[in-house]
Amino acid sequence: MLTTTVGLGDRAYPIYIGAGLIDQADLFIRRMPQKRAALVTNETVAALYLPRLQAALEGAGVSVLPIVVRDGEAFKTWETLNAIYDALLSARCERRTALIALGGGVVGDITGFAAATYLRGVPFIQVPTTLLAQVDSSVGGKTAINHPLGKNMIGAFYQPAAVIADLATLSTLPPRELSAGLAEVIKYGFLGDRDFIDWLDAHLEALLARDPTALAFAVERCCRNKADIVARDERETGDRALLNLGHTFGHAIEAALGFGRWLHGEAVGAGMVLAARTSRQLGHLDDADVARVTAMVARAGLPVTPPHLEIAQWLDLMGHDKKVEGGRLRFVLLKSLGQAYVDAAVPRPVLEEVLAGAAVDG
Amino acid sequence: MLTTTVGLGDRAYPIYIGAGLIDQADLFIRRMPQKRAALVTNETVAALYLPRLQAALEGAGVSVLPIVVRDGEAFKTWETLNAIYDALLSARCERRTALIALGGGVVGDITGFAAATYLRGVPFIQVPTTLLAQVDSSVGGKTAINHPLGKNMIGAFYQPAAVIADLATLSTLPPRELSAGLAEVIKYGFLGDRDFIDWLDAHLEALLARDPTALAFAVERCCRNKADIVARDERETGDRALLNLGHTFGHAIEAALGFGRWLHGEAVGAGMVLAARTSRQLGHLDDADVARVTAMVARAGLPVTPPHLEIAQWLDLMGHDKKVEGGRLRFVLLKSLGQAYVDAAVPRPVLEEVLAGAAVDG
Structure with missing residues (x-):
């Protein structure tokens, strides 16, 4: 496992990079103030990885609330965000309950914005499962939703407590998504x-x-x-x-x-x-x-x-x-x-x- | 005019308290990065004070976009917030365009949350016109909207660049609102x-x-x-x-x-x-x-x-x-x-x- 740190003083946080990290509950727990989490993902990623991550966390004594949203940029909207708020409030998630984003850039951006604004801010962990999210969107604290007049127009700067990039999840990425992630990789060059x-x-x-x-x-x-x-x-x-x-x-x-x-x-x-x-x-x-x-x-x-x-x-x-x-x-x-x-x-x-x-x- | 400072390091800001301050455009301009502002108020306060504040600012060369929302706690909602975003985007307000909240706690809270989240954050000035807002809600950076399941459930900590409390605006406050403000006054004691x-x-x-x-x-x-x-x-x-x-x-x-x-x-x-x-x-x-x-x-x-x-x-x-x-x-x-x-x-x-x-x- 490789570790890089985002140096932001008392808000500094680690980026863990390696294969099989979603099975390592201790990476999550050390950054959570309470053994309770809401796990936000989309329907596609849920079918592939939700049971595994949920089992790892529950095996370590964490109470998990799964929240599954629809897949795609078209759903990075107020409506999806409100559905997340409704689920958090109905389950009485608290200020110390962590939000975990399991998925690509859309899931990470919208979950991060929910974390920035639910009860005026709760802890947040990024678990990027696409190449684009692993190399770019999960790091740096930009969260957002889209507005019909423009991309990412509504959002917040809100840093995660950790980024946990499991390279093994890239094996299930559709080729088109892999290429999309390479655009951001090339960008850095x-x-x-x-x-x-x-x-x-x-x-x-x-x-x-x-x-x-x-x-x-x-x-x-x-x-x-x-x-x-x-x-x-x-x-x-x-x-x-x-x-x-x-x-x-x-x-x-x-x-x-x-x-x-x-x-x-x-x-x-x-x-x-x-x-x-x-x-x-x-x-x-x-x-x-x-x-x-x-x-x-x-x-x-x-x-x-x-x-x-x-x-x-x-x-x-x-x-x-x-x-x-x-x-x-x-x-x-x-x-x-x-x-x-x-x-x-x-x-x-x-x-x-x-x-x-x-x-x-x- | 009395001045108190909220001591938050490089985000410290002044609270100006006095009669007739909404006519003093310089108090605003010194805290604005651009001579452009969106002025959010409600229909009741708009009738009383919007023309005066707008004239003062425009007289000092500031371009002003008025945004008038409905009056009352029942409108501290997603729908009102979205109406503010729509107006800001349609007018192409930028990251350096200030949002000014002219009104009571509802206007201050929702405008502050809009400022915290529009383009991931724009400058924000509180102009509280109720006793409750002047003594309490305009100071300290708590912004929010309500959710049917609870008050202020969605929001952000986002400090204003200044609070400008014009005591003269209290002369038009309905008696019921004056009493409501006294609740927060008494609370401090x-x-x-x-x-x-x-x-x-x-x-x-x-x-x-x-x-x-x-x-x-x-x-x-x-x-x-x-x-x-x-x-x-x-x-x-x-x-x-x-x-x-x-x-x-x-x-x-x-x-x-x-x-x-x-x-x-x-x-x-x-x-x-x-x-x-x-x-x-x-x-x-x-x-x-x-x-x-x-x-x-x-x-x-x-x-x-x-x-x-x-x-x-x-x-x-x-x-x-x-x-x-x-x-x-x-x-x-x-x-x-x-x-x-x-x-x-x-x-x-x-x-x-x-x-x-x-x-x-x-």
């Missing part, structure tokens, strides 16, 4: 880790084949990168925004098509290609750089071309981005491969050119 | 400020007559008491629970009757009498002490007798209290007048005796 880009060039096929050593390396590397950034800038007043490489474009794609049509990672994949092209138009990247980003995204099994949207729709949807400041769009772009920056002055004609060409020359 | 109990004995009629000097003294005294407690225990792991004197009983009354039938302060008034009686049954107070509490509540124009509820309903509703721990009810009771404590071991027969007698011998 291009935004700030040149050596990792080279490693990915050599190991992408091993990751796609679910080679355990490669997966363990990638999950740990991404978690460490993210933990460092979050420790420096928990509330995204600076560097943390770089983690949104590809996301301004990506969130617009998700909102335009309806949440859940494209997986988040798919939208981020296409979004990274758009960010690379924008960076080329601004003179930072050359054609070979853009080709390298595009090829990596394609090799991961991800779309490199966004769906067709009108320019006006792109701009309207991106105008709801959380990074907008003083009415100005702020994009995460690349100075070079492995060096991201925030650009608040992308000229409109550049954007229009990139977006107009997006759906055809991809 | 009995929970921990003996001198203030004596002052109240001498000045309660002056407060009821809205004597400006008396009101200014009481608001400042309560805010200072609260600021001290919040600075010591922001997240209610200790002393802050004492601020809930009368509230475990009171919240049960509010939930049982339907939110809004009794005002929060009315329920707290009757709840303090029940807390005093429970304290007497446990041998801490004598009959004269209970009579003093009861008389003060009555003089303030508040009910001293709760509505009739079955014992089972009392216990069921109080079982949803946020202070419940390990299934045990925890009551804020009185060791003596001016000295509250938390009691997690009130024997059931004592409770039953107090509650059975409650509605008849009050």
Whole structure:
């Protein structure tokens, strides 16, 4: 088992990475103030892992309330959140009762937001079961639900007490979800880790084949990168925004098509290609750089071309981005491969050119 | 103008207390990162003060988005919160756009929760216009909405950037609301400020007559008491629970009757009498002490007798209290007048005796 720590003073917490961790109840109990937990998961993950985790916890004397929500980004809504609150209140869960999120990014985000707001905050443990959640969304304390007008518009910064990433759960991940997770993995390379880009060039096929050593390396590397950034800038007043490489474009794609049509990672994949092209138009990247980003995204099994949207729709949807400041769009772009920056002055004609060409020359 | 500070390190903030403060735009602007604000109020307060505050801010170059919600505790719900989110998103309010709450406890609580969760947190300014909000709910960062199963069940700890209490707004407060505010004023005396109990004995009629000097003294005294407690225990792991004197009983009354039938302060008034009686049954107070509490509540124009509820309903509703721990009810009771404590071991027969007698011998 590998352990990385997110250094946030008295709110610091461990990320445990290894195979078979959901059977190790002691990892959970040491971070719980009370031997009682509500275990939130979705119907798909419940069928695979709920009985095992529940049995491990109950075997260690923990009283467990399972709460099963529907599967998919389309259900990261008020309605699902309210169903979680209703279950917690009906069972009289208390301020010291932990909420455990067993699942992917949707389950983690919505359970985290429930934990942040139920009785004004209860302990929270992330048990990510998708690659995307293990390398990205379970770490760092961003919790949220979607609003019809935009992705993750309602939420809170609320750190978990622990992240327990069981690599063995990746064996049951559908191929499409694996690829979606690789979008975030690749992101860490291009935004700030040149050596990792080279490693990915050599190991992408091993990751796609679910080679355990490669997966363990990638999950740990991404978690460490993210933990460092979050420790420096928990509330995204600076560097943390770089983690949104590809996301301004990506969130617009998700909102335009309806949440859940494209997986988040798919939208981020296409979004990274758009960010690379924008960076080329601004003179930072050359054609070979853009080709390298595009090829990596394609090799991961991800779309490199966004769906067709009108320019006006792109701009309207991106105008709801959380990074907008003083009415100005702020994009995460690349100075070079492995060096991201925030650009608040992308000229409109550049954007229009990139977006107009997006759906055809991809 | 009096100024008190809530000492919370880099999140410290001022409480400004004085007459005519809503005309002083500079008090607002110095705490706003952007000359843009969404101003949330209810239909009653909007008719009285919205144009004035809006004019003051706009006169100072601030762009203002007014958001008017319905008046009353019954509207401290998801539905109202969603209406606020919709308005913020439609107007493309950003992370640096401030939310200003102009109104009483309901407006403050729901606007604060919106500020805590919109885009994962935006700046927030409290402008309390009721006595209850000025002395209690606007200070300390507790934000919430109600759930059918319990008061303030969903919320967040989220501190404002400033509290601006304009004493002149109390001139338009209906008498019933003034009395409700006095419940929280009286609470500060009995929970921990003996001198203030004596002052109240001498000045309660002056407060009821809205004597400006008396009101200014009481608001400042309560805010200072609260600021001290919040600075010591922001997240209610200790002393802050004492601020809930009368509230475990009171919240049960509010939930049982339907939110809004009794005002929060009315329920707290009757709840303090029940807390005093429970304290007497446990041998801490004598009959004269209970009579003093009861008389003060009555003089303030508040009910001293709760509505009739079955014992089972009392216990069921109080079982949803946020202070419940390990299934045990925890009551804020009185060791003596001016000295509250938390009691997690009130024997059931004592409770039953107090509650059975409650509605008849009050």
